[in-house]
Amino acid sequence: MIVIGAGPAGYVAAIRCAQLGMKTACIDEWRDHQGVPALGGTCLNAGCIPSKALLESSEFYARLREAAAHHGIVAGEVALDVPAMMARKDTVVHDLTEGIATLFRSNGIDWIQGHGRLLPERKVHVTLHGGDERTLAAGHVILATGSLPVAIEAAPLHADRIVDSSGALEWTSVPRRLGIIGAGVIGLELGSVWRRLGAEVTLLEAQTVFLAMADQQLTRSALVLFRKQALDIRLGALVKSTRLTDDGVVIEYQDADGMHTLAVDRLVVAVGRTPCTRGLASAEAGLLLDEGGFIHVDEHCATNLPGVYAIGDAVRGPMLAHKGSEEGIAVAERIAGQSPEVNYERIASVIYTQPEIAWVGKTEEALKQAGIDYRSGVFPFLASGRARAMHETDGMVKVLSDAATDRVLGVHILGSHASELIGQAVIAMEFDGSSEDIARTVFAHPTLSEALHEAALAVGKRALHLLKPRRS
Numbered sequence: 320m321i322v323i324g325a326g327p328a329g330y331v332a333a334i335r336c337a338q339l340g341m342k343t344a345c346i347d348e349w350r351d352h353q354g355v356p357a358l359g360g361t362c363l364n365a366g367c368i369p370s371k372a373l374l375e376s377s378e379f380y381a382r383l384r385e386a387a388a389h390h391g392i393v394a395g396e397v398a399l400d401v402p403a404m405m406a407r408k409d410t411v412v413h414d415l416t417e418g419i420a421t422l423f424r425s426n427g428i429d430w431i432q433g434h435g436r437l438l439p440e441r442k443v444h445v446t447l448h449g450g451d452e453r454t455l456a457a458g459h460v461i462l463a464t465g466s467l468p469v470a471i472e473a474a475p476l477h478a479d480r481i482v483d484s485s486g487a488l489e490w491t492s493v494p495r496r497l498g499i500i501g502a503g504v505i506g507l508e509l510g511s512v513w514r515r516l517g518a519e520v521t522l523l524e525a526q527t528v529f530l531a532m533a534d535q536q537l538t539r540s541a542l543v544l545f546r547k548q549a550l551d552i553r554l555g556a557l558v559k560s561t562r563l564t565d566d567g568v569v570i571e572y573q574d575a576d577g578m579h580t581l582a583v584d585r586l587v588v589a590v591g592r593t594p595c596t597r598g599l600a601s602a603e604a605g606l607l608l609d610e611g612g613f614i615h616v617d618e619h620c621a622t623n624l625p626g627v628y629a630i631g632d633a634v635r636g637p638m639l640a641h642k643g644s645e646e647g648i649a650v651a652e653r654i655a656g657q658s659p660e661v662n663y664e665r666i667a668s669v670i671y672t673q674p675e676i677a678w679v680g681k682t683e684e685a686l687k688q689a690g691i692d693y694r695s696g697v698f699p700f701l702a703s704g705r706a707r708a709m710h711e712t713d714g715m716v717k718v719l720s721d722a723a724t725d726r727v728l729g730v731h732i733l734g735s736h737a738s739e740l741i742g743q744a745v746i747a748m749e750f751d752g753s754s755e756d757i758a759r760t761v762f763a764h765p766t767l768s769e770a771l772h773e774a775a776l777a778v779g780k781r782a783l784h785l786l787k788p789r790r791s
């Protein structure tokens with residue numbers, strides 16, 4: 320087995336292949352700031368992990384400054400050491416990437432440090448970091464080359480003044496005025512980090528609908544909460560051009576009222592990601608790509624070439640680490656003769672803002688559009704004892720179930736720890752549970768999870784801690 324790419328899709332696939340007895344090599348070209356090869360791909364080195372490390376640190380700081388007093392804690396003067404915060408983040412990343420190297424060693428996986436290129440007949444040409452070249456051959460090849468930030472002509476990157484998401488995870492000082500192009504998942508998470516650390520943050524988003532992929536009842540509330548945190552989110556604002564000045568960047572954008580300019584000290588371009596597949600295969604290999612550069616695969620991640628599979632951000636589906644990992648496991652098991660399935664309908668999405676937004680399954684808008692008759696139960700955290708004890712009362716849980724069968728079709732959570740709570744909904748849905756099943760499950764008290772219980776009860780109009788609707 321040869322796996323190209325050691326992100327969460329590729330490295331997990333390699334481990335599962337080795338577990339199943341395949342002699343496995345994993346080729347990866349990633350190098351850290353010091354030029355040292357590192358496993359883990361975007362997720363560990365420049366994505367999920369460093370962003371969550373900084374979200375945690377910045378939230379800690381914001382709580383000390385703003386929430387401590389509410390709990391009767393006098394924190395005194397709270398100071399910021401951004402280089403130390405970055406160093407902690409780098410240690411977290413380093414420890415985890417080293418952990419994968421240890422897992423590779425313990426599973427007997429050969430880590431090949433360099434660039435891989437697919438040739439015909441499941442051969443792979445490798446250019447090692449040192450410059451040496453070699454050609455490997457295998458019975459099966461898994462392509463897991465991931466994705467890269469989308470670049471736009473309107474905002475070409477420039478040193479540390481106009482950066483992509485990777486750059487915005489490395490700054491050692493807080494910009495006074497920060498602009499972000501794109502109020503999607505990554506823009507909101509990075510905006511939250513730097514806003515909490517003191518920057519004035521403006522997000523320019525071309526779409527007029529905020530977070531169009533999520534349930535709009537929750538995103539409407541989230542938009543109000545984020546704006547209260549002084550995240551200046553401007554919707555319907557299409558960035559047309561940027562101009563560097565002596566000490567910053569002037570952005571020109573267009574909205575319904577016409578053209579505007581915005582002066583910032585630094586700018587982040589967070590307008591999405593694109594598959595990393597250019598030049599991945601020689602022309603003779605004949606690897607088929609979809610529009611947009613994604614590797615064409617069937618429902619089992621098989622490409623058009625016999626014995627060649629592709630997984631993760633490089634193929635269709637949500638660009639999420641856990642989606643890629645599950646595809647990697649499924650491909651390894653299918654090659655070993657098993658019959659695994661990835662349930663694409665049950666993949667949770669999370670936005671790690673405060674409060675967090677997490678969901679699985681269909682939104683209310685999607686159900687309406689599909690003409691599916693549904694019932695909805697909503698429970699606000701304001702009515703949760705644990706949320707009150709935590710002083711985390713923003714948000715709600717919403718359960719959507721089929722009107723005829725009561726099968727849960729979607730669960731949407733806006734609230735503290737939504738990223739953890741959503742796992743319970745994923746399990747319920749994976750077992751084809753009904754809202755009645757959740758309603759009849761005994762939840763520990765006092766927990767935030769009780770809000771999921773109450774939302775399920777609310778589907779049947781029997782939530783216990785909600786006021787009865789007034790009759791007119």
Ligand code: FAD
Binds near residue numbers: 324
């Ligand atoms: P990648 O992680 O991109 O790894 C691909 C690897 O292949 C890289 O190491 C690359 O160097 C290597 N490679 C590419 N081409 C070659 C080649 N020809 N030869 C050798 N090596 C090659 N997702 C979540 O689920 N949760 C989150 O909280 C989250 N937060 C994110 C935050 C940020 C700021 C960003 C940018 C992304 C975030 N994501 C998150 C998305 C997540 O990082 C990706 O979905 C995930 O990394 C995709 O995994 P992958 O294995 O397909 O590819």
Ligand code: AMP
Binds near residue numbers: 504526556559591592
């Ligand atoms: P995501 O795909 O979640 O990372 O979000 C990227 C966001 O960037 C999308 O919501 C796009 O609408 C937005 N976007 C893309 N190009 C521009 C642009 N030129 N100006 C403003 N927003 C943009």
